[in-house]
Amino acid sequence: MAGSLNRKVALISGGKVNYFAKANPDLMFYEMAMQAVKEAVGDLGLKPKEFRKLLRERGGVIITHFADHFAGQLLGEALTRDYLGFNPVESYRIVGGGATGGLGVQAAVEKIASGRADIVIAVGYEKMSEVDTFQGNEFIALASDTVTDFPNGGYYPLYYAAMAQAYLDTFVGKTVTGEEIRDAFSKIAVMMRNNAQYNRRAQTSHENPYATSSTSGFINIEDVTRSGIVATPSYRLDCCLMTDGASAIIVACEDLARSLTDKPVFVTGLGNGTDCMRTGERQRTPGGLLKEELMLPHEKEDPEYLKLYEELEYPGLHSFRAGRWAAKKAYEMAGIHKKPLEVFDLIEIHDAFVISVIQTMEDLGMVPYGHSAKLFNELPVENGRVPINPKIGGENGLYINPSGGLIGQMHGVGSTGNTQAVDVLWQMQGKIEEKYGHPELQVPDPKTALFHSHAGTGSDITVTTVERGW
Amino acid sequence: MPVKDTILNRQDKAYRHARTDVVIVQREVHIKYKKSYGGMSPYIRGIMGREHARLLYTICDKAEDHDDLKPLRFQVPRADCPECYAPTHWQELPGDTRFIVETFSTAVDLAGISFMDQLPVTVAWIKAVLPDDENTELDTLVAGMVHSEDYKKLKKGDDVRPVFRKNPASNASDVMWVLLGTAVEKFPSGYVESKNYRVQKNF
Numbered sequence: 045m046a047g048s049l050n051r052k053v054a055l056i057s058g059g060k061v062n063y064f065a066k067a068n069p070d071l072m073f074y075e076m077a078m079q080a081v082k083e084a085v086g087d088l089g090l091k092p093k094e095f096r097k098l099l100r101e102r103g104g105v106i107i108t109h110f111a112d113h114f115a116g117q118l119l120g121e122a123l124t125r126d127y128l129g130f131n132p133v134e135s136y137r138i139v140g141g142g143a144t145g146g147l148g149v150q151a152a153v154e155k156i157a158s159g160r161a162d163i164v165i166a167v168g169y170e171k172m173s174e175v176d177t178f179q180g181n182e183f184i185a186l187a188s189d190t191v192t193d194f195p196n197g198g199y200y201p202l203y204y205a206a207m208a209q210a211y212l213d214t215f216v217g218k219t220v221t222g223e224e225i226r227d228a229f230s231k232i233a234v235m236m237r238n239n240a241q242y243n244r245r246a247q248t249s250h251e252n253p254y255a256t257s258s259t260s261g262f263i264n265i266e267d268v269t270r271s272g273i274v275a276t277p278s279y280r281l282d283c284c285l286m287t288d289g290a291s292a293i294i295v296a297c298e299d300l301a302r303s304l305t306d307k308p309v310f311v312t313g314l315g316n317g318t319d320c321m322r323t324g325e326r327q328r329t330p331g332g333l334l335k336e337e338l339m340l341p342h343e344k345e346d347p348e349y350l351k352l353y354e355e356l357e358y359p360g361l362h363s364f365r366a367g368r369w370a371a372k373k374a375y376e377m378a379g380i381h382k383k384p385l386e387v388f389d390l391i392e393i394h395d396a397f398v399i400s401v402i403q404t405m406e407d408l409g410m411v412p413y414g415h416s417a418k419l420f421n422e423l424p425v426e427n428g429r430v431p432i433n434p435k436i437g438g439e440n441g442l443y444i445n446p447s448g449g450l451i452g453q454m455h456g457v458g459s460t461g462n463t464q465a466v467d468v469l470w471q472m473q474g475k476i477e478e479k480y481g482h483p484e485l486q487v488p489d490p491k492t493a494l495f496h497s498h499a500g501t502g503s504d505i506t507v508t509t510v511e512r513g514w
Numbered sequence: 515m516p517v518k519d520t521i522l523n524r525q526d527k528a529y530r531h532a533r534t535d536v537v538i539v540q541r542e543v544h545i546k547y548k549k550s551y552g553g554m555s556p557y558i559r560g561i562m563g564r565e566h567a568r569l570l571y572t573i574c575d576k577a578e579d580h581d582d583l584k585p586l587r588f589q590v591p592r593a594d595c596p597e598c599y600a601p602t603h604w605q606e607l608p609g610d611t612r613f614i615v616e617t618f619s620t621a622v623d624l625a626g627i628s629f630m631d632q633l634p635v636t637v638a639w640i641k642a643v644l645p646d647d648e649n650t651e652l653d654t655l656v657a658g659m660v661h662s663e664d665y666k667k668l669k670k671g672d673d674v675r676p677v678f679r680k681n682p683a684s685n686a687s688d689v690m691w692v693l694l695g696t697a698v699e700k701f702p703s704g705y706v707e708s709k710n711y712r713v714q715k716n717f
Contacts, residue, residue, distance in 0.1 A: 065531065066531070067528065067530075067531040068531065069528060069529070069531055069532040069536050069538055070532055070533055070534045070536055116541060116543060173528075173531075177624075178624075178625070178626060178627040178630055179626075179627050181624065181625065181626045181627070182626035182627045182628060185626045189590075191549075191551065191554065191590075191685075191686060192590045192656075192657065192686045193657050193686075195685045195686045195687040196637055196657050196658050196659050196686055196687055197621060197625070197629055197635040197636075197637040197659050198626050198628070198629070199621050199624070199625045199626050199629065199635075201621070201624065202619045202620075202621045202625075202635075202637055203619075205619035205621075206617050206618055206619040206637065206638075206639065207617070208619075209617050209618060209619055209670075210616070210617035213617065213670045253533065254531055254533075272622075272623055273622045273623060274621070274622065274623050274624050275619045275620060275621040275622060275623075275624075276619050276620045276622065276665070276666075277619075278619075280623070280624075322590060322654075322657070323639065323655075323657075324590075324639045324654050324655030324656055324657050325588075325590070325654045325655075361616070361617050361639060361655075
């Protein structure tokens, strides 16, 4: 049946590069991948020879990386699988901008659900430091239309900043004030960055030997607006990182998963939505959420939502229709009808910029459109900082990006969505103290979770929901 | 694709992060593309017209085959309709079309390498409103660079006007935008007014 998995699929083991870094000249891209794969395989108690035998008999390989430009290497996925000893197992690359990692994990799940394989390893990597930052910005901007948009100031932080401006122009004075939004932006930036200080592999962790003093360590609220405007209205510390990094996740069918781990995490829902790459071509339809039947089940039952959404021009440049579509499809597959804020214990979302967190919480239906800031405004501030790994949304709320996300932990594009799947898996398996080196970021007893991956200015977005399998 | 490798000086900042004795080279790659604008070529030709430049869009009027049963107007133009797959038709935006800022941002501190020496760079997403009885809006916004005396004063809803490169580069930046009423001496360097779109005219 369309919109369902033909059999159960579990995430069973994950691994990451030893340290995410702004620049790690010690490792080539496939050597970073080796560190991640070695950890994922080793955690299953398998020798590499045993794992490779499983792959040969019952498995497949997905490799994800974003831009050939960064490493100056076409078909890098072939070099990666060669280096990892995976030949001649079936293997291919999945790519979709910033959602590359998330799409790769979903492809691995689908490969098993279809019966084509019983075990798949999805490996993601990106090595962004071999060009300087300005060149890297330009490569990323090549993921806008190079005919029409790129020649006009092509720069992704500007694209997102323009969306932030659109969000302000749409909702300020209606659901929120400008001060409340700026307050929420700064709290989000501090939350991500300071969470990462308890994740020893994070690029901004003060414990990471590859971190530089100017780009690591704790920050305070006032540091954010002191960091300087990058593109109006966004500050430097509102923005994500650029990273050298890799990660790997192993997924399996139920019987094999249970034979390899006593803590399988089952996939319950997959969603993947799209929208125009040129943001100017996105619809601006009054009542668009209703007309396109994009409301979520819990929203339909609430007259306040209906009133708000009848007038809202959607998606405009303020929201991601692709994210809403992905969430709706994932929730339908998972049978989620209640308020998502109260369903999930933990989410890892694509915080490319602080505005994306605000937008994504609404796309995911955590709060009504225009209302995300309040979730973060409620966070207490002590000595200029919000609490480490705070629960968001009150007693029945959830944890957002304990890992530090793209702002604090890493954004090595082809690896990012994969890394966040690993973070969720480790949370569910109770491995955070072991893997991060600190217990503070462990979410207490998580049973359901979501990870989200996002490309461009919202051109391709994935949502994957999972539940504990023991 | 000429590729040139040279050993990198160990004083280069790329070595600062290394914790092992790696060898790093500087690799230079030079690529030339011959890029066709295909079916969009009339639009590019239009904005290359200097003082006679024209802004073209395409329309598909097969309303009955569209999701919302309306004609669709595209700028950025497209040769084929994405909803009914019929070929579109070219139209010219009249001189008294209103161009209105829908959203914008100004890159102040960082940018891609092509724009680093031009900061601050403002990019706006601009809505075109036709001078017909219904004030029909094009269905898409066009992104373009806005040159203004003070980017901090720019706001949603501002009226802007197109200006065109005197020596066209044959790309989408051959059109830039200035606020309605901007004096000629305040135009971006190298850009001129088109006879077809007066900057001073009031609407």
